Amino acid sequence: MLIHLSVENIAIIERLTMELEEGLNILTGETGAGKSILIDAVNALLGGRISREIIRTGEEKAKVEAVFHCPEKLAGVLERMSIENQEDRMLVLSRQFSLSGKNICRINGSLVTVSQLREIGEYLIDIHGQNDNQSLLRNKAQADYLDMFSGDSLLAEKESYQKALGRFLEIKTKIDELKAMDKERARLQDLYQFQVEEIAAAALKKDEDIELVRQSNILSNAEGIMEAFQSAYAALAGEDDFHIGALEQIQRAQASIETIVKLDPEFEMIQESMIEIVDRLEELMREIRLKREGIQYDPQLQQEVEERLALIEALKRKYGNTVEEILDYAKMAQKKLEEVTDTEAILSKLVRQRDELEGILYDKALRMHQMRAEAALQLKEKITGQLKELEMPNAEFEVELRFDQTRKYTEAGLDSIEFLISPNPGEGLKPLNRIASGGEMSRVMLAIKTILADVDDIGVLIFDEIDTGVSGKAALKVGEKLVDVSRKHQVICITHHAQIASLAEAHFFIRKDTEHDRTIAQVRKLTCKERETEIARLLSGDTGESTTKLAREMLQKGTELRNGLG
Numbered sequence: 001m002l003i004h005l006s007v008e009n010i011a012i013i014e015r016l017t018m019e020l021e022e023g024l025n026i027l028t029g030e031t032g033a034g035k036s037i038l039i040d041a042v043n044a045l046l047g048g049r050i051s052r053e054i055i056r057t058g059e060e061k062a063k064v065e066a067v068f069h070c071p072e073k074l075a076g077v078l079e080r081m082s083i084e085n086q087e088d089r090m091l092v093l094s095r096q097f098s099l100s101g102k103n104i105c106r107i108n109g110s111l112v113t114v115s116q117l118r119e120i121g122e123y124l125i126d127i128h129g130q131n132d133n134q135s136l137l138r139n140k141a142q143a144d145y146l147d148m149f150s151g152d153s154l155l156a157e158k159e160s161y162q163k164a165l166g167r168f169l170e171i172k173t174k175i176d177e178l179k180a181m182d183k184e185r186a187r188l189q190d191l192y193q194f195q196v197e198e199i200a201a202a203a204l205k206k207d208e209d210i211e212l213v214r215q216s217n218i219l220s221n222a223e224g225i226m227e228a229f230q231s232a233y234a235a236l237a238g239e240d241d242f243h244i245g246a247l248e249q250i251q252r253a254q255a256s257i258e259t260i261v262k263l264d265p266e267f268e269m270i271q272e273s274m275i276e277i278v279d280r281l282e283e284l285m286r287e288i289r290l291k292r293e294g295i296q297y298d299p300q301l302q303q304e305v306e307e308r309l310a311l312i313e314a315l316k317r318k319y320g321n322t323v324e325e326i327l328d329y330a331k332m333a334q335k336k337l338e339e340v341t342d343t344e345a346i347l348s349k350l351v352r353q354r355d356e357l358e359g360i361l362y363d364k365a366l367r368m369h370q371m372r373a374e375a376a377l378q379l380k381e382k383i384t385g386q387l388k389e390l391e392m393p394n395a396e397f398e399v400e401l402r403f404d405q406t407r408k409y410t411e412a413g414l415d416s417i418e419f420l421i422s423p424n425p426g427e428g429l430k431p432l433n434r435i436a437s438g439g440e441m442s443r444v445m446l447a448i449k450t451i452l453a454d455v456d457d458i459g460v461l462i463f464d465e466i467d468t469g470v471s472g473k474a475a476l477k478v479g480e481k482l483v484d485v486s487r488k489h490q491v492i493c494i495t496h497h498a499q500i501a502s503l504a505e506a507h508f509f510i511r512k513d514t515e516h517d518r519t520i521a522q523v524r525k526l527t528c529k530e531r532e533t534e535i536a537r538l539l540s541g542d543t544g545e546s547t548t549k550l551a552r553e554m555l556q557k558g559t560e561l562r563n564g565l566g
Helices: 035-045 072-080 114-124 139-150 152-202 208-220 222-237 246-258 265-294 299-319 323-341 343-389 438-451 472-486 528-540 545-562
Strands: 002-010 013-019 024-029 061-069 090-098 103-107 110-112 125-128 238-240 396-403 415-422 460-464 490-494 506-515 518-525
Touching: 002 035, 013 035, 013 518, 024 035, 024 472, 035 061, 035 090, 035 125, 035 460, 035 490, 072 114, 090 114, 103 114, 110 114, 125 438, 139 152, 139 343, 139 415, 152 299, 152 323, 152 343, 208 299, 222 238, 222 246, 222 265, 246 265, 299 323, 323 343, 343 396, 343 415, 343 438, 343 472, 438 460, 438 472, 472 490, 472 545, 506 528, 528 545
Parallel strands: 024 490, 024 506, 125 460, 460 490
Antiparallel strands: 002 013, 002 061, 061 090, 090 103, 103 110, 396 415, 506 518
């Protein structure tokens, strides 16, 4: 849902804001007041092409910004684009463009490209009218509409088909890679064989390098280590009869306390502590003596350790930063070696899998074609009926469905789907994008949206002058269908017909004024009383009592229709 729209410095719009509502939003106003300019602004916001001439005369830059309720289906797209999804599910789009050609596009404050803005916009708004930015003109969208109309069975089959297609393409790519590998298979085989053997010959053990570094440090500093242990031992044991060690000093202290231990329990605690210290010192002396005796400088061992470390460092430069990474690389190289060595067997297996999947894909694509063919006949009948009600009684609508027997699989199967129409007798069926009249195009879209209201997931629909060339009676029918569609979607419609405007949930009036010799477009939401006046103006340009009374009756009927009473 589009909640808020603001436009700055586009054509005759200096600054304009709109707070839109759910349901049917109608825009009316004077000719040239800026109604279609608003559509141009929304197109720009959705990533459409813009011309510098659209910027208001005398200004350097223009800006369009809109706030939407973010559809749940956009969460994954936003995450892929690294755009934060707001907790309140608000989605803010903005685009600023200047005379210099610079574009600044943002989504939720994050800078994005125009193409990213366009991708997001396709999930939010469908515009139907005089512009070419309509989803119905794209063959992919036409296929999606037919599939939605076909129902859950087709959609489930399509999902299953696409999963099989993904696996099929994955296997096909692997086959192509292996076939291309034939030219350099011998080189790769030699390379992987060498790498596997080189790492295997090293007979590496996990964390071996850490232990070797420790040994290297000890061997390189053996003399200093022995001196440190000797000095520590002498300090504890004493060097001779003239230099008493720490152990003997503590023992003397213990003997002194022992003479008074029976005088007070606290003295006994001190005595016990000293005994513990003596025991610990004796233990430490044993450890130091053993360490001292175990340290010996061995130049041959040191050379072996250094050579082993050098070998590991050389392997690290080739295969990984740690011994574990080198071993992992060896596993990968072994796997690649097996693939290269056994290419023919692997190819044969992959080809069998590809052929099996191809048979599954064809069967699924054929079932989808059959379901689509049946649905296409029903869709043709329903849309033709809708168009008759929308004052296109002679229109012919057709769904052209072609099945590709050459088996060039796409995401949609083997079908190419195109909507064809002949608005008037004798014109012949043509693709929708060759329809001259924007009003006719909008009515075709309205017919489809009416039929697919329950399954179409684009939240906002904009119809620009959908009533072009429509009589008053047919306009009322157009309005009723707009109301039907607005029960499932937010609809924004620019109209000149009182019959359509009278059905609005919210009615906005656009006018242009002159201030300081400059034309400025302004928009405001009409009150109930103001709507009567505007409906009367649309009816005949007369706001007399009789016309206003008729306008009041039309508004009452519009309310009843929206509430399901009409």
